[in-house]
Amino acid sequence: MDKNKKNGNFYTVIYAAVMVIIVAVVLAFVSEFLKPRRDANIRQETRQTIMRSVHLEGRSYEKYITDTAAGPENLPLFICTLDDGTRKYIIPLEGKGLWGSINGYLALNDDFRTVYGAVFDHEAETPGLGAEISTPSFSDPFRGKSLYRGETFVSLSVVKPGKSAGNPNAVDGISGGTLTSRGVENMIRESLEPYIPFLRHYE
Amino acid sequence: MNKRIFLDPLFKNNPVSVLALGICSALAVTVKMEPALVMALSVTLVTGFSGFILSLLRNTIPDRIRIIVQLIVIATLVILVDQVLKAFAYPISKQLSVFVGLIITNCIIMGRIEAFALHNKPFHALVDGIANGLGYGIILVAVSFFRELFGSGTLMGYPLIPENWYVSAGGFYENNGLFILPPMALIVVGLIVWVFNARNAKKDKKAWNK
Numbered sequence: 001m002d003k004n005k006k007n008g009n010f011y012t013v014i015y016a017a018v019m020v021i022i023v024a025v026v027l028a029f030v031s032e033f034l035k036p037r038r039d040a041n042i043r044q045e046t047r048q049t050i051m052r053s054v055h056l057e058g059r060s061y062e063k064y065i066t067d068t069a070a071g072p073e074n075l076p077l078f079i080c081t082l083d084d085g086t087r088k089y090i091i092p093l094e095g096k097g098l099w100g101s102i103n104g105y106l107a108l109n110d111d112f113r114t115v116y117g118a119v120f121d122h123e124a125e126t127p128g129l130g131a132e133i134s135t136p137s138f139s140d141p142f143r144g145k146s147l148y149r150g151e152t153f154v155s156l157s158v159v160k161p162g163k164s165a166g167n168p169n170a171v172d173g174i175s176g177g178t179l180t181s182r183g184v185e186n187m188i189r190e191s192l193e194p195y196i197p198f199l200r201h202y203e
Numbered sequence: 204m205n206k207r208i209f210l211d212p213l214f215k216n217n218p219v220s221v222l223a224l225g226i227c228s229a230l231a232v233t234v235k236m237e238p239a240l241v242m243a244l245s246v247t248l249v250t251g252f253s254g255f256i257l258s259l260l261r262n263t264i265p266d267r268i269r270i271i272v273q274l275i276v277i278a279t280l281v282i283l284v285d286q287v288l289k290a291f292a293y294p295i296s297k298q299l300s301v302f303v304g305l306i307i308t309n310c311i312i313m314g315r316i317e318a319f320a321l322h323n324k325p326f327h328a329l330v331d332g333i334a335n336g337l338g339y340g341i342i343l344v345a346v347s348f349f350r351e352l353f354g355s356g357t358l359m360g361y362p363l364i365p366e367n368w369y370v371s372a373g374g375f376y377e378n379n380g381l382f383i384l385p386p387m388a389l390i391v392v393g394l395i396v397w398v399f400n401a402r403n404a405k406k407d408k409k410a411w412n413k
Contacts, residue, residue: 012265019272023279030286037290045293127299128234128355128383162371176383 053105053119054080054088065090071198080107088116091195095187098179100124102133102187106142112199115156118142120184130180141171153196155189158182208330212338218311219342219392220399225311229343230388232302236359239347240340241295242302245288247336249280250312254320254332256280261321273316274307281306311335346391354382 047061056064070077078090089112093104100123107116120133132138145156146168157170158181164170173181218224225246232242253276257264264272285303288296296303306312315335320328351357356364356378368374381387 006263007266012268015263015265016268016271019275023275027279027282030283034286034290038286038293041290041293121297126234127232127238127302175380 049119049121050078050090050105053090053107053117054082055117056080071195073194075194077195078105086110089199091192093120093187093191095183095190097122097125097133097183098130098177099126102180102183104133104139104184104187106188106192108147108199113146113148115142115145115147122180125180126177128176129174130177130183132174132177133180133184138172138174145169145171147192153192155192156185158185205327205330208327209334212331212334213341214338214399215403217338217342217399218314218335219339220396221403222314223396224314225309225339226392228302228305228309229339229346229392230385231305232299233343233347233350233388233391234354234383235351235357236344236347238295238299238302239343241288241292241299242306243336243340243343245284245299245303246306246309246311246339247333248284249277249306249309250315250332250336250339251329252332253277253280253312254316254328255325257316258320258323258325258328264321269321270313273313277312277316278307309339311339342392342395345395346388349391350382350388353379354387 047065048057050065051057051059051061054064064080064082066079066081068077068079069075076092078092080088080090082088087110088107089110090105090107093106095102102120102122102125104118104120106118108114109116118139120139122131122133125131125133141164142156147153147155149169154169157167158173159167159170161172161175164172173184212218216222219226219229228242228246233239253273256276257273260272260276281304284306285296288299288303312332315332319331323331348358351359352363356362356376364376364378365374366372368376370377379387
């Protein structure tokens with residue numbers, strides 16, 4: 001192509017405009033086309049995450065879980081009825097990690113004091129460091145921990161790895177992921193606090 | 204000619220170890236091998252196809268908005284990769300999280316487009332892009348191999364160090380925490396660069412003596 005024509009103002013502007021329109025159309029089309037699959041993935045994942053918090057991964061969500069709302073503020077609460085009839089109460093958690101939001105589910109036994117199970121997930125924590133909160137090796141030790149010391153609500157502390165032994169209110173954090181671990185600790189306390197006043201009398 | 208376009212970027216002109224491009228992301232995603240592999244694959248696709256597309260367009264692109272046009276093509280491809288991963292490989296896309304978006308800023312891609320794709324035929328540009336992506340991948344896999352093995356005691360997520368070796372189980376072994384932190388990535392990359400340079404220098408010397 002002629003060098004001068006190629007570098008003219010008119011050609012440059014038209015070139016940029018056409019290019020952007022083509023790209024926009026392609027991206028909008030692909031995004032719409034893949035949306036159902038993407039949404040299905042996300043919904044499926046949320047449900048399986050909830051099932052994981054009560055150690056029923058891969059089982060039917062509809063069969064075990066009832067969605068409900070609780071308390072004066074209608075906070076979301078999931079009630080899981082196990083095969084033997086005992087109930088577990090699952091509370092959604094939301095908070096901030098190091099790079100983005102983190103979330104999770106904490107399942108409580110029907111005494112509303114001890115933890116039955118926990119799962120965590122994150123949006124953008126560092127792979128291999130903070131992102132490890134989503135692995136079972138981080139979340140499994142939550143089982144059996146207590147939210148109370150005596151009769152006071154103390155939530156759970158996420159402490160330096162290895163320092164939680166023998167402490168019913170603490171779990172091990174992640175080395176190299178201190179800020180994310182701290183985020184988990186804050187998230188649990190802040191998310192549980194609104195539930196505490198009424199949860200103990202909940203039936 | 205074709206063979207050299209493909210083979211040179213793998214070792215002799217490796218984008219990371221010889222040209223020192225794309226080092227930032229090589230430090231970021233190499234804590235574990237699996238995300239490193241997916242990252243390498245994604246970058247290979249993006250370098251390959253962005254080179255191909257821009258080489259097709261090379262005679263029509265106005266000089267003054269050359270870089271912008273390159274960025275649009277690269278960004279579009281990266282978004283496509285991200286969307287496809289979210290739809291078909293959701294768990295891995297979650298693991299890579301922000302780093303997929305950061306492929307846009309990977310210097311290898313723009314470097315190869317400026318240096319190669321804009322002056323060569325589309326097919327050659329495609330081969331050059333893929334080869335550079337693979338060259339990047341080789342380094343990523345090598346770095347993540349050492350970091351995951353020594354930092355976490357696993358490879359591809361499978362534990363390799365017997366459980367009872369660990370100090371916590373009464374053994375003698377402990378994972379080296381330094382390996383999962385970025386500084387060790389830099390040191391490992393540095394050692395790999397050293398190996399590559401030593402090897403290339405030897406070859407050059409041989410060629411010289413002949």
